[in-house]
Amino acid sequence: MNSIPKNLRILKEWVNSTLLDDKKLLEIPLTSSSKKSPFLHKYISEATGISLQTLGRYTEHLSPLVQALENNNWLQPDIPLLEQDIIRRHRVLFIDMKSNMDLLKTNNLVVRNNLNIKLINELANGGTRVTKEYSHAYKYFKEEFEPQVFELLKNNDIYDNSQYKTLTEIRKESKYRRGLGDAAKDIKKFVKSFLKKADKQALLRVEFGQTQGKDDCIIRHRWVVNQINQSNQSQWGDISEIAIKNNVGALSALEQELKAQKIWIKGIRGLTLNLINKLKLVLHEFELNPSLLSSPKLRVGNKVSKRALKRLFPEIIDFDLTSAYQIHSKLKKYWKETFQPTVLSYMKKHGVFDSSSYKTVKERVQSIDYERIKITQERSDRFDEYRDSNSSTYAEIISNSLSDELLHIAAITSREKDTISQYKCTQTLLINYYEELGISGNAHLEEIFGEYSACQFRTWLEDKIAGKSISANTAHSYIHSFQRILDSYYDLEDVDKSKPFIKVSGFTGATRSTDRYKPYVKVHRIIIASVVDEAIDKVRSLHFKEYKKAVSGKSFIGVPKLGKQVKSVVADDCTLENLKWYFDNVIDSVPVYRHHYNELSKDDPRSLFWKAWMNYRRVNNDAYSEITNLYDEWGVSRPPSLLEIIPYYLKLLQVTGLNAESACKLSINSFVEAHPATGRPCIRYFKERSDGEKTMLLDLFTAELTWLSTSQCKEVSKIFSDMKKLTASIRVEAGNYSDHLFIYQNNPGVVTNTIQSLDGSERGRVSKRANESLGLLDGNWDNTLVDENGEIISITTTRFRPSLVSELVEAGVSIREIQLILGHSSIQTTLKYLDTCDFNKIAREKIEEKLKQIYSNALVEKEHPTIGEVEKAEGEIIFKTPLGGCKNIMNPPDFIKQSSLYKGGACNKYNQCLLCENVIITTSHLPQLFALQRDYIQSLSHQRIASTPYGHVIQENLAILETILGSESEFSQEELNKAQKLSTHIESSILIDGVTA
Numbered sequence: 001m002n003s004i005p006k007n008l009r010i011l012k013e014w015v016n017s018t019l020l021d022d023k024k025l026l027e028i029p030l031t032s033s034s035k036k037s038p039f040l041h042k043y044i045s046e047a048t049g050i051s052l053q054t055l056g057r058y059t060e061h062l063s064p065l066v067q068a069l070e071n072n073n074w075l076q077p078d079i080p081l082l083e084q085d086i087i088r089r090h091r092v093l094f095i096d097m098k099s100n101m102d103l104l105k106t107n108n109l110v111v112r113n114n115l116n117i118k119l120i121n122e123l124a125n126g127g128t129r130v131t132k133e134y135s136h137a138y139k140y141f142k143e144e145f146e147p148q149v150f151e152l153l154k155n156n157d158i159y160d161n162s163q164y165k166t167l168t169e170i171r172k173e174s175k176y177r178r179g180l181g182d183a184a185k186d187i188k189k190f191v192k193s194f195l196k197k198a199d200k201q202a203l204l205r206v207e208f209g210q211t212q213g214k215d216d217c218i219i220r221h222r223w224v225v226n227q228i229n230q231s232n233q234s235q236w237g238d239i240s241e242i243a244i245k246n247n248v249g250a251l252s253a254l255e256q257e258l259k260a261q262k263i264w265i266k267g268i269r270g271l272t273l274n275l276i277n278k279l280k281l282v283l284h285e286f287e288l289n290p291s292l293l294s295s296p297k298l299r300v301g302n303k304v305s306k307r308a309l310k311r312l313f314p315e316i317i318d319f320d321l322t323s324a325y326q327i328h329s330k331l332k333k334y335w336k337e338t339f340q341p342t343v344l345s346y347m348k349k350h351g352v353f354d355s356s357s358y359k360t361v362k363e364r365v366q367s368i369d370y371e372r373i374k375i376t377q378e379r380s381d382r383f384d385e386y387r388d389s390n391s392s393t394y395a396e397i398i399s400n401s402l403s404d405e406l407l408h409i410a411a412i413t414s415r416e417k418d419t420i421s422q423y424k425c426t427q428t429l430l431i432n433y434y435e436e437l438g439i440s441g442n443a444h445l446e447e448i449f450g451e452y453s454a455c456q457f458r459t460w461l462e463d464k465i466a467g468k469s470i471s472a473n474t475a476h477s478y479i480h481s482f483q484r485i486l487d488s489y490y491d492l493e494d495v496d497k498s499k500p501f502i503k504v505s506g507f508t509g510a511t512r513s514t515d516r517y518k519p520y521v522k523v524h525r526i527i528i529a530s531v532v533d534e535a536i537d538k539v540r541s542l543h544f545k546e547y548k549k550a551v552s553g554k555s556f557i558g559v560p561k562l563g564k565q566v567k568s569v570v571a572d573d574c575t576l577e578n579l580k581w582y583f584d585n586v587i588d589s590v591p592v593y594r595h596h597y598n599e600l601s602k603d604d605p606r607s608l609f610w611k612a613w614m615n616y617r618r619v620n621n622d623a624y625s626e627i628t629n630l631y632d633e634w635g636v637s638r639p640p641s642l643l644e645i646i647p648y649y650l651k652l653l654q655v656t657g658l659n660a661e662s663a664c665k666l667s668i669n670s671f672v673e674a675h676p677a678t679g680r681p682c683i684r685y686f687k688e689r690s691d692g693e694k695t696m697l698l699d700l701f702t703a704e705l706t707w708l709s710t711s712q713c714k715e716v717s718k719i720f721s722d723m724k725k726l727t728a729s730i731r732v733e734a735g736n737y738s739d740h741l742f743i744y745q746n747n748p749g750v751v752t753n754t755i756q757s758l759d760g761s762e763r764g765r766v767s768k769r770a771n772e773s774l775g776l777l778d779g780n781w782d783n784t785l786v787d788e789n790g791e792i793i794s795i796t797t798t799r800f801r802p803s804l805v806s807e808l809v810e811a812g813v814s815i816r817e818i819q820l821i822l823g824h825s826s827i828q829t830t831l832k833y834l835d836t837c838d839f840n841k842i843a844r845e846k847i848e849e850k851l852k853q854i855y856s857n858a859l860v861e862k863e864h865p866t867i868g869e870v871e872k873a874e875g876e877i878i879f880k881t882p883l884g885g886c887k888n889i890m891n892p893p894d895f896i897k898q899s900s901l902y903k904g905g906a907c908n909k910y911n912q913c914l915l916c917e918n919v920i921i922t923t924s925h926l927p928q929l930f931a932l933q934r935d936y937i938q939s940l941s942h943q944r945i946a947s948t949p950y951g952h953v954i955q956e957n958l959a960i961l962e963t964i965l966g967s968e969s970e971f972s973q974e975e976l977n978k979a980q981k982l983s984t985h986i987e988s989s990i991l992i993d994g995v996t997a
Contacts, residue, residue: 007050011058014048019068026074026092028065030085037062038081079136082128086137089124090145097152104149104158107601113164115146183243187250190228195257201284203263204277206254208270217270219251219258226619272328279331279339281316282309286343290350296786299347302358304340318625379407383424386411393494394446402443406430406485409445413481413488426481433460445489451499454483458504465507476506519806524793529654531785535647536722539640543726547635549589553581556612567603574615580634582609591631591638593749628749639745640726642756648719649742649758653797655715656696657804657821660797662686664758666741671720673713681713694823730755816959926971926979933961934983 018024029040037059044062045052069075074091075084097103103123108116120141121129130137153159194202209220221244228239244251258264263277286292297308306325310317325332344355386408391397397408410423435441439448461475470478486501520528556573583589586605597610613630617623624630631638652663662685675682681698698712720741727734727743737743737757747753785793801822808818819830936958963969969976 007054008058008061010048011050011055011061014044015061015064019064022072023092023095025065025068026088026095030075030081030088038066038075083134083137086128086130086134087140089127090120090130090141093120093124094145094148097149101156104153104156107603110153110159110161113161115149117141183239184247184250186228186239187224187244187247188253190224191251191254194227195253198257200261201281203258203261204281204284206258206263206277208264208273210270216266217264217268217273218248219254220270221245224251229619268330269328272330275319275324275328275331276334278316278319279334282313283339283342285313285316286346290346293343293347293350293352299344299353302344302355304343380424383407383411383420387414387420392492394489394492395494397492398444398446400442402434402439402441402445402448403427403431405445409485409489413485422477422481423485426478426485429478430457430482433457436460446495449486449489449501451501453486453501454479454504455502457482461507472507479504479506518799519803520793520799523787525803525807527785527787527793528650528795532647532650532654536651539644539647539726540722542632542635543637543640543644544722545635547589547637549584550577550580553577553579555582555586557608567608569608569612569615571615571619574612574619576616579609579612579616579630582612583634589636591627591636591748593627595749626749628747637729639730639748639755641746642744645723645726645742645744645758648723650795650797650800652716652719653800654804655712656683656698657801658683658685658696659801664742667739668720668724668741669739670741671716673717681716683716696823697820700817700820819959926965926975927982929961929965930980930983933958933965936961 018028029043030038031040039062041052041055041059044050045055048055050058066075074088079087093103106119106123108119110116117130121127128134130141132138150159150161154161207220207223208217209222210217221241224244225239225241255264259266263280265273265276268276292312295308295312297305298312299305300308306321310321325335341355344353347353348355382404389396389411391408391412397405397412399405399408406427410427414420414423434443434448458479461470461479464470465472465475483501483503489495490497490500553575554573556570556575556578558568558570558573582605587609590606592606592609592613594610596606600607602608613627617625624633628638649663652658652666653660656663665686666683670684672682672684674680675695675697683696683698684693685696686693698716723741730743730745731738734740734743734755734757737755740757740759742758743755744757745753745755785795787793805818805822808821815830822830824830964971965976965980
């Protein structure tokens with residue numbers, strides 16, 4: 001039986017195994033705190049699993065380890081243990097470097113032909129860092145460790161320190177500036193040449209830098225360096241900023257000229273002065289080209305728009321003018337006291353704007369006629385008093401003032417309605433109206449109100465509309481209110497009612513719509529279509545062109561310099577040609593952005609590419625400010641931005657008439673080339689304010705429109721195809737937006753820039769975002785969307801739908817087809833939509849023509865003439881049909897004669913009589929038409945009939961019957977009610993394709 005304790009046996013076994021491995025022996029930390037042994041006992045305790053208390057009893061068994069260290073000269077009694085521990089860690093690191101090449105390739109391992117002590121300490125697992133304070137450790141590091149590591153680097157072709165040259169050696173061997181006097185000569189030469197050909201513009205472009213003084217500046221050294229180096233006039237190679245700093249006296253002539261021209265203003269900081277001088281350059285541009293003063297949106301009230309100014313001069317105002325205005329107080333002062341007044345004076349001089357006649361809000365408030373306000377308030381109080389009174393006779397209204405009587409009767413009328421302000425406005429307009437007629441202010445209502453009052457007032461309003469002093473909408477409201485006032489007057493107990501006034505209609509197309517829902521006039525539609533199509537073509541040319549890789553160029557990577565291990569970039573080789581070659585042949589045409597440079601190692605090819613790009617941009621003033629512009633020039637594929645998908649969004653609204661909200665919610669699968677049930681192309685969309693999911697059938701009409709030169713299906717298919725192709729690269733990472741049609745990523749170079757969707761927020765945001773983006777698209781949409789009269793065309797997505805409908809009406813598309821296109825379940829909804837939209841004159845005439853076609857030959861019976869009288873009047877024979885009376889059945893219209901079923905003689909298209917121009921409808925036909933409407937609706941419930949070719953005819957007739965018998969009928973409600981009751985006793989017969997339904 002073995003009598004050796006278990007822990008002791010474990011310790012001896014560990015000691016024996018450690019003696020066999022030098023690295024394992026060196027890994028035991030040394031410490032100066034232990035008196036029993038030089039080792040850190042905690043390390044041994046963790047390695048063996050023996051407690052520190054037990055290990056303390058067996059320290060004499062560690063003596064073989066001490067002996068082994070001494071034999072290898074790794075433990076010396078005359079060197080402190082702390083320094084010996086530093087040396088020990090370096091020995092372990094060297095062993096690791098010999099077995100692990102990656103350690104030798106660590107970034108920044110060599111700095112100017114010396115090992116990076118800080119990095120070495122990290123690689124050696126921390127602890128006390130070697131410094132000159134620890135003389136023994138520092139001596140070992142410099143005399144043994146560092147030479148051994150450099151030998152390893154050289155043997156492995158990683159770094160050869162024998163090729164290292166000091167800065168002094170490099171200067172001796174290269175074509176280097178021989179002295180400070182050479183730099184001064186170059187600077188003076190540049191100043192003399194610059195001043196010889198410099199004009200005011202060139203002087204204003206001199207850049208200023210900051211000094212240590214708070215309110216002072218100097219000529220920016222970097223600007224001088226770029227000017228001299230780009231001119232290639234120096235015989236000693238490129239000049240440096242240090243040389244400029246050491247020879248600032250050579251710039252004195254330039255400084256004096258800048259101060260003489262008041263371009264260098266004492267007491268203004270360099271950055272602020274640069275911004276002020278840019279505004280001076282803008283003033284100079286206005287002097288040279290006054291036509292720029294008429295640019296759209298340049299003036300807002302009595303001020304100059306900063307946003308419009310930046311858009312007009314992007315090369316000069318290459319900074320955020322609004323932010324700079326808030327930050328730099330002296331820039332703000334210059335803007336308010338000099339720049340803005342000067343621009344406005346230029347505008348006045350060239351007849352663009354007279355700022356002297358403009359009044360601020362404060363000035364307008366001060367100029368208020370308070371006496372007039374007092375009179376207005378008294379008038380309002382009297383109106384309220386009259387409204388609350390119980391006046392029911394004209395005797396209670398009569399006064400010595402026509403104005404007061406009008407106010408009184410208007411107040412009485414407003415009792416029935418809450419629109420008090422409307423009647424106040426009508427009373428004011430009536431005063432002007434009667435003054436223009438020359439009626440005395442002492443006249444009375446009983447003298448001026450009569451049978452033709454409404455007719456005369458309507459005629460006067462028509463003249464006002466023609467003169468564009470009021471709109472048709474406003475006139476419609478006035479004539480409506482005035483007729484209510486006349487009703488109130490004739491309701492008074494003591495007024496003569498024997499000759500009531502003749503009622504008149506309102507104004508066609510006058511509704512309570514806003515500009516947001518008005519259709520665009522044709523000339524504006526043409527301009528918008530052109531701009532949208534041009535924008536789409538630009539997107540296609542940018543994203544869909546075949547990418548061509550570089551065929552020439554070379555690498556810009558040079559050999560390591562100045563003892564640095566990392567690869568270096570040769571500045572002179574950083575040309576566009578070499579950048580493109582490196583991009584295609586080294587980093588596989590994958591875009592690189594700033595965050596890559598910050599995150600990747602410095603010798604990573606992508607980081608080197610970014611460094612080369614920065615070198616190129618620094619020395620080339622005409623270089624792009626953003627690398628994304630360079631990628632676009634090269635044709636590198638990237639995700640679309642918001643400004644690039646907006647044209648497709650607008651195009652879809654143009655050709656389909658979809659609601660803006662529904663369009664932005666479309667998915668990539670919303671377009672169906674063949675509907676399962678109908679076989680027709682369609683768009684499936686969602687409409688929250690309706691019954692949810694809906695289907696829009698395409699190609700329902702054949703008409704060439706401004707916004708649709710080909711079929712709807714082709715245009716929609718192109719839009720969906722392009723959007724899928726544009727967004728293919730980002731759909732995988734789009735998350736919840738992966739199936740949305742309109743997604744984008746504005747700047748893929750910014751890590752925080754996520755993928756967005758037009759349907760990414762609350763309803764209404766899409767339209768607002770689209771409208772705000774249009775003026776920025778390609779930087780010139782505002783300048784392009786201007787008609788021949790200089791009127792700026794504002795893009796509003798809600799106006800696209802009524803514009804399409806207006807075009808359809810003008811093209812003669814039937815109301816029924818428009819109903820299907822708009823997705824309305826009822827024809828009445830479509831008619832109300834047409835009345836809600838403020839269509840232009842031509843469109844309104846077309847609508848009226850379509851809606852009233854059925855009444856073109858109507859004979860509304862008043863005295864019930866006999867058949868013979870009608871025949872005599874018309875000169876033709878009336879033929880009774882189930883639908884009405886035909887004035888000439890032997891002479892049907894052309895569309896009947898051209899039918900393949902027509903064989904000559906009498907008309908055989910009885911089922912289409914409602915569409916015929918020969919039809920005559922009187923009150924006697926109304927019961928039959930009600931019965932016909934009832935049976936038509938019933939017949940459509942049979943699938944057999946609905947699927948026949950005449951199903952469409954029935955639907956058309958139902959739509960026409962609705963206009964005859966519905967709420968918009970020209971027959972009185974009393975006549976319609978009586979006819980509907982009589983229809984219950986009538987059995988109509990509907991002939992469909994030879995079958996009686």
